[in-house]
Amino acid sequence: MSEALSRLTRWASLFWLGLFAITWALSTWSFDLYKALDARWIIRFPKKFELPLDKWISDAMSWLVEDATFGLFTFRDVTRFISALIEAPYDIVRSLLIDGFAVGQGQQAVQVAPSLSWIAVIGIILALAYHARRRNLVLLVGICFVYLAMFGQWDSAMITLASVLIAVPIGVAGGLALGIFAYRVPLAERMMRPVLDLMQTVPVFAYLVPILFLFGFGPVSALVATVVYAMPPMVRVSTVALQSVPQELIEAGRMVGCTQRQMMWKVLIPTAKPSLMVGVNQVIMLTLNMVIIASMIGAGGLGYDVLTALRRLDIGGGVEAGLAIVVMAIALDRLSQAFAVRRFDAPLNPSLPFHKRRPLLTGILLLVAVTTVAGLFVPPVHLYPEDLTITTGSFWTAAIEWINVNFFNTLEFIKTQLLTFLLVPIKKFFGGIPWIWGILVIGLAAGRVGGWKLGLLAAGLTLFVAASGLWGKAMTTVYLCATSVLIASIIGIPLGIWAGQSARANSVIGAFIDTLQTLPSFVYLIPVVMLFRVGDFSAMIAVVLYALAPAVRYAAHGIRSIDAELIEAGKVFGCTERQILWRIKLPLAAPSLLLGLNQTIMLAISMLVITALVGTRDLGQEVYIALTKANTGQGIVAGLAVAFIAIIADRIVTALARSSRERLGLK
Amino acid sequence: MERPVKLDCRGVWKIYGSDPKAFLARHGGAPTAEDLAAERMTGAVRDASVQICEGEIFVIMGLSGSGKSTLVRCLSRLIEPTAGEIQFEGRNLLSMNEAELIEVRRKKMGMVFQHFALLPHLTVLQNAAFPLEVQGVDKKTREDRARQMIEIVGLVGREDHFPRQLSGGQQQRVGIARSLVADPDLWFLDEPFSALDPLIRREMQDEFMRLQAMLHKTIVFITHDFDEAIRLADRIAVMKDGVIEQIATPEELVRNPATSYVEDFTQHIPRAKVVKLRSVMAQGVPEGPYAGELPGSLTVAEAVDQVEAAPHPFKVLDEDGVAVGTIDGRTVVDVMIGRRS
Numbered sequence A: 001m002s003e004a005l006s007r008l009t010r011w012a013s014l015f016w017l018g019l020f021a022i023t024w025a026l027s028t029w030s031f032d033l034y035k036a037l038d039a040r041w042i043i044r045f046p047k048k049f050e051l052p053l054d055k056w057i058s059d060a061m062s063w064l065v066e067d068a069t070f071g072l073f074t075f076r077d078v079t080r081f082i083s084a085l086i087e088a089p090y091d092i093v094r095s096l097l098i099d100g101f102a103v104g105q106g107q108q109a110v111q112v113a114p115s116l117s118w119i120a121v122i123g124i125i126l127a128l129a130y131h132a133r134r135r136n137l138v139l140l141v142g143i144c145f146v147y148l149a150m151f152g153q154w155d156s157a158m159i160t161l162a163s164v165l166i167a168v169p170i171g172v173a174g175g176l177a178l179g180i181f182a183y184r185v186p187l188a189e190r191m192m193r194p195v196l197d198l199m200q201t202v203p204v205f206a207y208l209v210p211i212l213f214l215f216g217f218g219p220v221s222a223l224v225a226t227v228v229y230a231m232p233p234m235v236r237v238s239t240v241a242l243q244s245v246p247q248e249l250i251e252a253g254r255m256v257g258c259t260q261r262q263m264m265w266k267v268l269i270p271t272a273k274p275s276l277m278v279g280v281n282q283v284i285m286l287t288l289n290m291v292i293i294a295s296m297i298g299a300g301g302l303g304y305d306v307l308t309a310l311r312r313l314d315i316g317g318g319v320e321a322g323l324a325i326v327v328m329a330i331a332l333d334r335l336s337q338a339f340a341v342r343r344f345d346a347p348l349n350p351s352l353p354f355h356k357r358r359p360l361l362t363g364i365l366l367l368v369a370v371t372t373v374a375g376l377f378v379p380p381v382h383l384y385p386e387d388l389t390i391t392t393g394s395f396w397t398a399a400i401e402w403i404n405v406n407f408f409n410t411l412e413f414i415k416t417q418l419l420t421f422l423l424v425p426i427k428k429f430f431g432g433i434p435w436i437w438g439i440l441v442i443g444l445a446a447g448r449v450g451g452w453k454l455g456l457l458a459a460g461l462t463l464f465v466a467a468s469g470l471w472g473k474a475m476t477t478v479y480l481c482a483t484s485v486l487i488a489s490i491i492g493i494p495l496g497i498w499a500g501q502s503a504r505a506n507s508v509i510g511a512f513i514d515t516l517q518t519l520p521s522f523v524y525l526i527p528v529v530m531l532f533r534v535g536d537f538s539a540m541i542a543v544v545l546y547a548l549a550p551a552v553r554y555a556a557h558g559i560r561s562i563d564a565e566l567i568e569a570g571k572v573f574g575c576t577e578r579q580i581l582w583r584i585k586l587p588l589a590a591p592s593l594l595l596g597l598n599q600t601i602m603l604a605i606s607m608l609v610i611t612a613l614v615g616t617r618d619l620g621q622e623v624y625i626a627l628t629k630a631n632t633g634q635g636i637v638a639g640l641a642v643a644f645i646a647i648i649a650d651r652i653v654t655a656l657a658r659s660s661r662e663r664l665g666l667k
Numbered sequence B: 001m002e003r004p005v006k007l008d009c010r011g012v013w014k015i016y017g018s019d020p021k022a023f024l025a026r027h028g029g030a031p032t033a034e035d036l037a038a039e040r041m042t043g044a045v046r047d048a049s050v051q052i053c054e055g056e057i058f059v060i061m062g063l064s065g066s067g068k069s070t071l072v073r074c075l076s077r078l079i080e081p082t083a084g085e086i087q088f089e090g091r092n093l094l095s096m097n098e099a100e101l102i103e104v105r106r107k108k109m110g111m112v113f114q115h116f117a118l119l120p121h122l123t124v125l126q127n128a129a130f131p132l133e134v135q136g137v138d139k140k141t142r143e144d145r146a147r148q149m150i151e152i153v154g155l156v157g158r159e160d161h162f163p164r165q166l167s168g169g170q171q172q173r174v175g176i177a178r179s180l181v182a183d184p185d186l187w188f189l190d191e192p193f194s195a196l197d198p199l200i201r202r203e204m205q206d207e208f209m210r211l212q213a214m215l216h217k218t219i220v221f222i223t224h225d226f227d228e229a230i231r232l233a234d235r236i237a238v239m240k241d242g243v244i245e246q247i248a249t250p251e252e253l254v255r256n257p258a259t260s261y262v263e264d265f266t267q268h269i270p271r272a273k274v275v276k277l278r279s280v281m282a283q284g285v286p287e288g289p290y291a292g293e294l295p296g297s298l299t300v301a302e303a304v305d306q307v308e309a310a311p312h313p314f315k316v317l318d319e320d321g322v323a324v325g326t327i328d329g330r331t332v333v334d335v336m337i338g339r340r341s
């Protein structure tokens, strides 16, 4: 029995070893092979068999925009209608926050009402924080917004906030509506699930291309892209939240004679509200993330400031705008989280007069009225006085310069060492794999882990990548992703284990990781570019920072959720701390670690695409180029290639996690 | 005591599995346990027939998984039976459309749930008023009515609390208030006290009896606790694996179990708790000194202290207060200690 088992494990490790050895050999000598046999198809997918999918998509899009008609109206009319629908409320919010209300066009425009004063905006935000019943929160949010005013980021921040204020309600309402639909119609849920899966793996830039093509450059495009990006998690959260309302409550609703609508609005949604609010928080954070990225297609605001600063290599401006984004992200995140955990209010006493029933609201209305009127006569009340703003731009420029001057050698040393001994070899390894063998080896590995169906799926998706003529770039993506995930795991897992074992470590590491995770992905590029300039190495660092959080979280969770009795049993048998860690905790935490790995890979891939901005030569760059040329087909195909890589990785790691759970008898 | 039938259910089946209707048809509408097992179907309720009379407390009892909840959900049509007929006040419940069903539930039925099923975002008062809110009753009327109910269940002073701020017993009181606020005729209770501690459970049972003495509802009460069943029931239906094994008064159940399962079930029940004086009394009332008179509906356990302490036997009265028999100390002690004479 045990002999058979050991033969089995030996055979298993032989399989993996063999696979790796062949891959390595082929990767090393593929170029020589091609030279020797004069067979270029070995390293390059033959041109004449390439799928012209990108051209087809581009043609289809052009047809949609130019010729498609639904009888009464054309496709163009539909996009115009959507634009108008989004633009109207956006204009209102923007007028309210910054521009002020005007009548007339262009030069003839006459202002009829001013925008809200900065004091009023801060007052409203503080009242919201107070309403969420968190004293500390009021302080934190107050500091954040006063920072934005004092450091001269107010206008950009308000433009960004306006986009958020429009995109979030649309995302939440749309997500909730689709979620309700999926909850009511199980067939719809089954059909939506793969679409949602794909939406969450397709890189953000890839959305931007067709949207840019359909809606043109400007805030509307940015808002559409933002909503498309931020809505899928809300759909999922809504469906799950509704599904997890206890059956008894639904029966109670039916027994008192609720109609379908009453059931939804009086029973299901209020009961599911705490979970729904988690979804709302997610929508807010994703919206902010995307609003920043969407500055590339005309969102304006803080993202635009960062983008221009990055392009001009204006260190000070970049860091300033970046910090403003950080501040805003933290404020919005904490605020929405506070609302998520807020308890239900006691009913108001209707006999009291309005100002006694709602003192906070009354105060805010007064504040708005007073500051608006006073702002007309005393400008500083309306706009934060410019000569009181503090510019830190030159400080940051100097600081970075100082670091670069004093630590140039150290930084450069680290960079070259890592490049020579890690990045370049891995790049060579992946880059050299001939495409045919690549397809085969993925299929074999996936099949071995998750059954022949998964194997076929993986091989098929890989074939798509190769057949689109993207093999080389895809391998660059894989190499960057693999390296970043490796480093993120090496840093993150030990941190997570430490946090899982010690409450004190956890409070520090947890806070750090929470903050890292609230930051929009764009922000990570700034310090990295400042210190390491452009290239693969900078990209890798940004990806590692962005993808670190799940590695830490899941490791900590895995360690923490181990049955305490098992650890006690280990102690009783006289295990040392070390043995307990290696023999009990780690094996039991393996499924959790694998789930963390999965999330790390997903985040790494999504970040990788954004690092195209700092000059990687992977699929992200392909999408980015497509974006600048507004080439829909190229963008979508490259985006799909990225999504397919993500899907393959996801399925393989999930299968691994599943089998490791089964091995441990966990369900 | 002939009462009109309120809810009449005949030959009700509820089968889980793939295409249960076709399965039932294949087996001529009466599959055996083997048929079910062979096709991996679950017979949650099998051929159940019960008549629930106006004003009675009808208890359905059985072990976990025996199909009690499923049966009661068929009776209220929260789930669709696979086959069978259900008449509610002479109307066919199963052919009602959604609107009719909503109307019946709003006006005629109330239900209490095992885990209370209170809405977490509403206060005690709002929860109790919820059925009326759904019916569109104006705020003042419904809150007045809810306040009355809260008073009846003894929760005055907690109207503005949220469910999470209440103990289990208090939460179930809210559940009871809610189920009664629309003044239903038929009251379903699905293991209402099972989630409570034994002491509180007893207190709630007393409370329940007090309420019923006041309200005279028709009640379908589910429990897996035989003691609870005996305390409360006019009649008991014992279920096993979806089948109703016997329907009888508590006393009959103990004295004449229909199947060995019921017998096993009732064996450990102290007979004195269910046996009524009228069943063990000596017929006829001869001359002689008597210690007093006792109603025949009293159980032996309730009468034992009095009867045993007295120097003379007691007269036993029937429902109309006419003396029909006598009972002495030796007979009650025989029943108490299980000695057969």
Ligand SMILES: Nc1ncnc2c1ncn2[C@@H]1O[C@H](COP(=O)(O)OP(=O)(O)OP(=O)(O)O)[C@@H](O)[C@H]1O
Pocket: B016, B017, B042, B043, B044, B062, B063, B064, B065, B066, B067, B068, B069, B070, B071, B224
């Ligand atoms: N939706 C369902 N699908 C499949 N089987 C079900 C379903 N609901 C109930 N059953 C099965 O029907 C049987 C009866 O269940 P039911 O809930 O009525 O039992 P119960 O007597 O109320 O038990 P408990 O005391 O645990 O509440 C059980 O075997 C259960 O597994």
Ligand SMILES: [Mg+2]
Pocket: B068, B069, B070, B191
């Ligand atoms: Mg039950």
